[in-house]
Amino acid sequence: MPDSPSEADFLALVEVVRRRHATLSPLGAGIITAISQGIADDSRTFARLFGIAHALVLREINLLCGPQAPIDIVRRDARTQRTYIKLTVKGDTLMAGVLDLGDNVAK
Amino acid sequence: MGKTVFIGKPSRAAGGWGALKSCGKRLLESGSPLSGARTLLKANQPDGFDCPGCAWGDPEHGSSFEFCENGVKAVAWEATDKRTPPDFFATHSVSELKTWSDYALEQQGRLTHPMRYDRATDSYVRVDWDAAFAEIAAILNSFDTPDRAEFYTSGRASNEAAFLYQLFVRLYGTNNFPDCSNMCHEASGIAMKQAVGVGKGTVLLEDFEKADAIFVIGQNPGTNHPRMLGDLRRAARRGAKIVIFNPLRERGLERFADPQDKLEMLRGGSSEIASDYFQPRLGGDMAAVRGMAKAVFAADEAARTAGRPSVLDLDFISRHTADFDAYRGAVEATGWAEIEDQSGLTRDEIERAAAVYLGAGRVICTWAMGVTQHRHSVITIREIASFMMLRGNIGKPGAGLCPVRGHSNVQGDRTVGINEKPPAAFLDALEREFDFQAPRHHGHNVLAAIGAMLDGSAQAFIGLGGNFARATPDSQLIERALARQKLTVNIATKLNHSHLMPGEVSFILPCLGRTEIDHNSKGVSQIVTVEDSMSMVHGSGGINRPASPELRSEVAIIAGIAAATVGSAKVDWAALADDYDLIRDHIANVIPGFENYNQRVRKPRGFHLRNAAANREWETPQGRAMFWSGPLPDAVEHQVARGRDGVFVLQTFRSHDQYNTTIYGMDDRYRGVYGERNVVFINPADLADLGAEAGDRADVIGRHEDGVSRVASDFRFVPYDIPRGCVAGYYPELNVLVPLSSAGDESDTPTSKSVLVSFRTKARQADAA
Structure with a gap:
């Protein structure tokens, strides 16, 4: 295991998330994984780090969010649309299972 | 729990964004088979998000709105958390709201429910969608002729909404299509059609990377199309000359700090844009352009006398144009005193501008409403086109004519049929596709519609977006005109003054904005398409949840009114509203250039609608690009x-x-x-x-x-x-x-x-x- 998370590590984890939650898009799974890993907890940071248009990230977050969904919106900046997000209980549960499996996959 | 089993070092700087970003770029480039990230990064790109801010080209098609003040404002305006629900109308009468400013009205936020005006209480009250559609249909069908109704379109409407709208209105039986382009670039369309056979700009965004000089006439991109400043700035930085003609000294045209240039933003720096800035008097642009043409002819004469080659593109002129000699005669007959007096510029200034033109192999000329909103706008644009033809600056890379439109789809709306004088070929194709007889008589533009509403010959006004009462001239007359209508209907996202001038029966029908996700009955997100000033057609999907579950898309609202008014025998309105791909299939069958529409619009950046003039094919009656040889106006x-x-x-x-x-x-x-x-x-x-x-x-x-x-x-x-x-x-x-x-x-x-x-x-x- 390298000192820093490699792209392969991240992608492997995204794949596991998708396997466990088949209705998630790759982008949605990536957002959930990024929150879980402390990489990004807002839309603009995620967009910047992954080089994806902010609008596309916003769309995915809005499609994904809700109390019964894996993520929920904490707050939104009215001017920039930067949207802060968190994992819900459902999201935490999902990622808990994923990370156990992901750890095995990585090894 | 997740963070306790973090798979790597919790350092964003070392292991975070650098690696992830490069991963995305590499995979995007390679096109290799799925590994999560390829789809992660690519999945939604074809269904990008079109910035609703303006009609300037959008190469990024997804993030541009963040790097432009207009884009930020337009998105934030629509994505507001504020709402104007039925309760709001219960506590504020129409008479009271009339005393509010437009700003105050729109600050109340998004409309949430369909509303019907109740004259007894002077307020809007909630109404069911189907009841609204039925009452609208009943009134429209009560008229002795469909020409009693006026169907206004704002430049916000998507291609799909606009196409469906015109189809409904023509099935209903009229060509009364006052639209916002009547108030802005109508002169550009008419003049360019006369001059080069196509009423649209002939350049692509890429041409701005190749131009040696860009003439910007009667336009203030800093306020109206801020992303254009980025293209002008890049052109200026690589040495292209930017020549401005604007009566006012506009800071945004002199220097510009690009929000995408982080270093420049951090340093508080900016780049110079204008190499030459001329301030003609209002309405003096035509005289200024004629003066430049006169200077070009003088330079040509001097060159020939000295035995040097002509400075004109004689090959282009002889192979592609007509009426050159008459134009040269008209220009040479126009005296400098007349030119200086009408333009408000000195001969020296005009000759300096002409020198830039003569020193450039490839020239683009852009303009906006500083040129189009005068009595002599059509001939001014003819003069611009003639001037550009002198050195073959139409139909070659890095050169061309570029009228810069205002709203993000004002050009597309005209393309798909919002036209009170529709071409016969368009109507023929529409009739074939839908098996009906379309009205052939010309309808009303904005001025004619206002006239008809004032004299009583029009009795219904349907507004697909916009704020008709505020956008139109003599705005004090418009309230009288709208108040005389038997029916007024406004399809809108926010409250504005046009809604406060109710006719006998009046509805406000709230719609989704372009920023909102538009799900159909199967839960599939639909995209709409728009055409920018460079004739690029691209798809746009919403990014936010709808402001209210009661909202309907513009397409769905039009379909609802249409089904109630003309029935569904010829057109299955409900099916079209549920699947915009079907609308695009119809557009592809009716309008040349839209072949394989659904497939091509889902490619990043979409596709370019072919422009004959850009290929030096002249769809004028003479089959040539036409010089214009009239005199300057007697007086502006x-x-x-x-x-x-x-x-x-x-x-x-x-x-x-x-x-x-x-x-x-x-x-x-x-x-x-x-x-x-x-x-x-x-x-x-x-x-x-x-x-x-x-x-x-x-x-x-x-x-x-x-x-x-x-x-x-x-x-x-x-x-x-x-x-x-x-x-x-x-x-x-x-x-x-x-x-x-x-x-x-x-x-x-x-x-x-x-x-x-x-x-x-x-x-x-x-x-x-």
């Missing part, structure tokens, strides 16, 4: 004003905090105005002649001689770098001064850049008292 308004004591020529324009009739805020920071909009920009010497000082207030009096009294009350003078005899102020506040009876020759465009006015200063009022 500033020359008329000069002969009348205390009379000025006024242009209306936008502030930096507004887009069309939408006021985002009360500031105009480029021009140094904060917290107010009732201002008049005036030359300091003119201000002194009035006996007034900066900050003094005055009523602005319309001086158009048609017997109508027009006054805009209590405006503050702001000294500004603007030619003497010319003044400027904000639209729509000053629309009360723009005469309905004054319109562009051939185009019927309101003459909002040539309004004769005088001032009644506070001091004079006191004296009079």
Whole structure:
């Protein structure tokens, strides 16, 4: 295991998330994984780090969010649309299972 | 729990964004089979998000809105958390709301439910969608002729909404399509059709990377199309000359700090844009262009006399154009004194601009409403086209004509059939596709529609977006016109003054905005498509959840009205509303250039609608690009004003905090105005002649001689770098001064850049008292 998370590590984890939650898009799974890993907890940071248009990230977050969904919106900046997000209980549960499996996959 | 089993070092700098970003880029480039990230990064790209801010080209198609003040404001305006629910209307009567400003009305937030005006309580009350559709249909079907109804379109409407709208209206039986382009670039369409056979710009965004010189005439991109400044800035940085013709000194045209250049933003720096900045008097552009042509002909004569090659593109002129000799004769017959007097520029300035033109192998000329909103706009654009033809600057890389449109889909709406004078070929194809007989007689444009509403021959107004009452000239007349209607319907996202001028029966039908995700009955997100100023057609999907579950898309609302009004025998409206791909299939069958529409629009950046003139194919009756050889106007308004004591020529324009009739805020920071909009920009010497000082207030009096009294009350003078005899102020506040009876020759465009006015200063009022 390298000192820093490699792209392969991240992608492997995204794949596991998708396997466990088949209705998630790759982008949605990536957002959930990024929150879980402390990489990004807002839309603009995620967009910047992954080089994806902010609008596309916003769309995915809005499609994904809700109390019964894996993520929920904490707050939104009215001017920039930067949207802060968190994992819900459902999201935490999902990622808990994923990370156990992901750890095995990585090894 | 997740973070306790983190798979790597929790350092964002080391292991975070650098690696992830490069991963995305590499995978995007490689096109390798799925590994999560390829889809992660690519999945939604074809269904990008079109910035609703303006009609300038959008190469990024997803993030541009963040790097442009207009984009940020437009998205934030629509994505507001504020709401205007039925309760709001229960506590505010229409009479009360009429006293509010447009800004205050829109600040209330998004409309949430369909509403019907209740005359007994003078307020809007909630209504069911189906009940609204049924009542609208009943009234529309009660008229003796479909020509009693006017169907207005704002440039916000998508191709799908606009196509469905025109189909419904033509099935209903009329071509009454007043639309917002009647008030802005109609002159461009008409003049370019006459000159080069196509009523649209001939350049692509990529041409701005190749041009040696870019002439920007009567346009203020810093406020109206800020992303254009990025392209001008890049052109300037690589050495292209940017020549500006604008009566006002606009800071945004002189220097620009690109929000995408982080280093520049951090340092607070900016880049120079204009290499030459000329300030003609209002309406003086045509004379300035003729002067440049005269200088070009003089240079050509000098070259020939000295035995050098012609400076003209004689091959282009002989192979592609007609009426060159007549044009040369007309230009050479126009004296410098006439040119200088009408343009407001000196011969030296004009020759300097011509020298830039002569020194450039590839030239683009852009323009906007500073050119199109005069009486002589069509011939001014003919003059521009003729000037550009002298050196073959149409139909080659890095060169061409570029009218820059306003709203994000105003060009697309016309393309898909919002046209009161539809071409026969379009109607033929529409009839074949839908098996009906379309009306062939011409319908009403904006001015004709207002006239018909005022004289009673029109009895219904349906507005697909926009703020008709504020956008139109002589705005005090519009309330009278709308109030006379048996039916007014406004399809809108937010409340505005047009909704507060109800006819006998009046509805506000709230719709999704472009920023909102549009799910169909199967839960699939639908995309709409738009066409930018470069004729690029691209898809756009919403990014936010709808402001209310009661909202319907524009397409669904049109389909609902249509089904109730004309029935579904010819068109399955419900099916089209549920799957916009089906609408696009119909468009592809009806309009040339849209073949494989659904497939091509899902490619990143979409596709380019072929432009014959850009390929040097001239769809004019003569089969050639046409020079125009008429004279300059006898006198433009500033020359008329000069002969009348205390009379000025006024242009209306936008502030930096507004887009069309939408006021985002009360500031105009480029021009140094904060917290107010009732201002008049005036030359300091003119201000002194009035006996007034900066900050003094005055009523602005319309001086158009048609017997109508027009006054805009209590405006503050702001000294500004603007030619003497010319003044400027904000639209729509000053629309009360723009005469309905004054319109562009051939185009019927309101003459909002040539309004004769005088001032009644506070001091004079006191004296009079």
